[in-house]
Amino acid sequence: MIKSHERSSKLFNKGPSLLSKFLLIFFISIVLMGFDFRFHYLKDIRQATNFLSKPFHVALNFPNTIYTFTTQHFSNQSHLIHENEQLKLDIDRLKADLQRLEFLDQENNQLKNLLEVKNLKKFKTEAVSIIYSRFDPFNQKIIIDGGQNKNFQAGQPVIDALGLVGQISNVFPETSEVTLLIDKKMSVPIQIQRNGLRAITNGNGQNEMISLSYLPNSVDVIQGDILRTSGIDTIYPEGLAVAEIVEINNDPKFPFAKIICKPIASIRNHSHLLVVMPTGNLNNSIPFKNDQKK
């Protein structure tokens, strides 16, 4: 239990009382928070002290490193042959798909040229791996390896094989912070694939869902509609899959329909992601002002 002799020694402490110490600390904390809310200097402090967190990253990745090392070392030949065959089959299948896709792409571009519509831009990607996700119930963020050393900038979209995952919000020398699609401060301009309706998604923050806001009750959406990035903001390339509508609640009591969507990308189940490299300058087009200067 509590050691009474140690506590009682504090009874005759000659320093300031606990309450006065607490009030002082309370006041200092409130002032710090107020100034940080106004001037956002925490971001700069974090930039300067980020190198201190590197041992943690190494320690966190240690079990993974050991696992990959041992599995690579001890994987037997038959397993490798089997995997190789499987991969060859996959490549053949994908090549066949690609031929069709190239043909369609070309045809599409020709048709767009005929209609004088701007062609879809191709984009380059950079593969990164996730180091950890930040412990904070109020923010949905993950840390990836690669930052200023890979020329990442705040604002770049992050995708996986299925669709959009989030956006880079802070870049450090060797790591970057990615705000996930489901974060409460994250908004993405989208277009519904079926009818081309444009809207904006908002993260919910608490469950792994996002919502469509400011659409009237009479809006033409059905369950299962696929949302894709519209490319209007010049940050997200056009046509990335974002989410699928799972629930529509158009209660006439409320002015807007409540539409819940499930992200298509498996946001939590990855170790590797792709960062879309920008074609232009992103400095003027960061959509959310999360950790940026307001």
Place this chain on the structure above:
Amino acid sequence: MIKKNKLFIISLLIAALLNLIQIKIFNIDLTPDFILLTLIFYFFKSPALVTISLFWFIGLIVDIFMGDLLGQYALTYACCYFLAQYFVSKILLNNKYQKLLYIFLIFLSAQIIMLMINVMHDLYYPGASYFLQSITAVVIWHALSKFKIFKLDH
């Protein structure tokens, strides 16, 4: 004293590492704040070592790495210390279940303070399941107290 401090710093570093691992059941984040858990453990284990300013300072370091605003964890930890210290002599803590309840209340107050700070600066409520983290903290406390090195009683 130096040896004690070493152990304290190492346990805080381990807690910081554990904080980066998420405990999720049915998509609900149940990860308690391991750093606060460690601090409260030392609050009972060696009351002479930890003070309100130490709690505040460690909170400030946590803020630099994980906080949204500089000072939110610092304020939360300082409030926790104040509440824990203020009531420790006023409440009967005879058996371990009373103590578990006491720890639960400290964690709950920490979560409420954190929620208040977050609601004030960006009007966001993460849902009632957020408070389940206090329960996980108590469960982890109870589970660890079975081990000899974590025993507080002599």
